[in-house]
Each structure stands twice: as structure tokens, then as C-alpha cells.
Amino acid sequence: xxxxxxxxxxxxxxxxxxxxxKALDSGKVxxxxxxxRIFALLKLLRRTGKFSDRxxxxxxxxxxxxxxxxxxxxxxxxxxxxLKNENNTLPINAASVEKIALLGPLAKYAAAHGGGSxxxxxxxxxxxxxxxxKRLGSKASLxxxxxxx
Numbered sequence: 001x002x003x004x005x006x007x008x009x010x011x012x013x014x015x016x017x018x019x020x021x022k023a024l025d026s027g028k029v030x031x032x033x034x035x036x037r038i039f040a041l042l043k044l045l046r047r048t049g050k051f052s053d054r055x056x057x058x059x060x061x062x063x064x065x066x067x068x069x070x071x072x073x074x075x076x077x078x079x080x081x082x083l084k085n086e087n088n089t090l091p092i093n094a095a096s097v098e099k100i101a102l103l104g105p106l107a108k109y110a111a112a113h114g115g116g117s118x119x120x121x122x123x124x125x126x127x128x129x130x131x132x133x134k135r136l137g138s139k140a141s142l143x144x145x146x147x148x149x
Contacts (some may be wrong), residue, residue, distance in 0.1 A: 064123045094136050101143040102129050108144060 023029035045051060079145035082090065092100070102108075126134070132142055 061124065062121075092135075094139050097136070097140045099141040099143065100132060100136070101145070102132060103145055103147050105146045107146070 020029065024031070024034075059065070106128070108127050108129045110127040111129070112125045113121050129144055130141070136142060
């Protein structure tokens with residue numbers, strides 16, 4: 001019987017000692033599987049110098065600089081894919097548009113994060129709907145439907 005007491009960063013949810021033991025007992029995971037994962041982790045730690053670098057990890061801190069905001073905005077814009085820009089619709093000219101419809105459940109959701117180790121706390125988040133609302137003001141009618149679910 002193998003007992004695994006290793007914990008990855010953060011509180012375990014799926015890799016608790018009990019869950020791992022259950023997987024071992026049921027045959028879904030073998031001790032060899034665990035050894036391979038541990039060996040891969042130790043190899044990574046050695047390659048990144050974590051055995052010889054014993055400095056404490058600095059505390060996480062928020063740095064909210066204008067140049068960072070500009071870079072994030074540019075990266076976000078570059079990451080968008082425009083399939084077709086008929087009649088040069090984009091960028092939207094707030095002065096010449098009367099009505100815009102935003103469709104889909106994510107139009108009013110500010111999705112600006114990853115999950116797990118990629119998670120982050122933003123200085124602020126804004127949904128696409130809020131962005132259009134802010135940009136258009138009262139110049140145009142903004143319509144929304146979450147669509148069919």
C-alpha cells in the first residue's frame with residue numbers, strides 16, 4: 001500500500017491522499033505512474049535550478065502601470081481574429097452608428113482570467129457590453145440577447 005503526501009501548490013481538490021489511494025486501490029493509477037510524475041517534477045525542479053536556489057519566493061504584488069495597460073490592450077487587440085470586415089465596419093465609428101446588437105451569453109461577462117495556475121486577479125475587468133456602453137454612451141442604442149441556451 002502506497003501513501004502519497006506530496007502536495008502541489010495550492011490546496012488539493014482532486015489529488016488528495018484519499019483520492020490517490022482510491023485510484024491506487026482501484027488500479028486506475030499505479031505506483032509506477034506516480035513515480036514517473038514525481039520524477040518529471042524533480043527533473044523540472046533540477047533544470048530550473050530550484051534545488052540550488054533556496055531564496056524565498058517574493059510576495060505577489062500588483063503593479064498597475066500605464067505601459068502595462070497599453071501592452072495588455074495591444075496584445076488583446078492583436079489576439080482578435082476578424083473574419084470579414086465588409087464595408088469597413090470596423091473600427092466602429094461611434095458618431096455614425098445608430099444601433100448595435102451584442103449576442104451570446106458572454107457578451108455581458110468579463111472573462112479575463114485563466115484557471116488553476118493560470119488564474120489572476122485583474123486590476124479591473126469589463127465585459128464587452130460594458131465596453132460598448134462606455135464607448136457609445138447615449139449616441140447609439142445597444143441591444144443584448146444571451147441567445148439560445
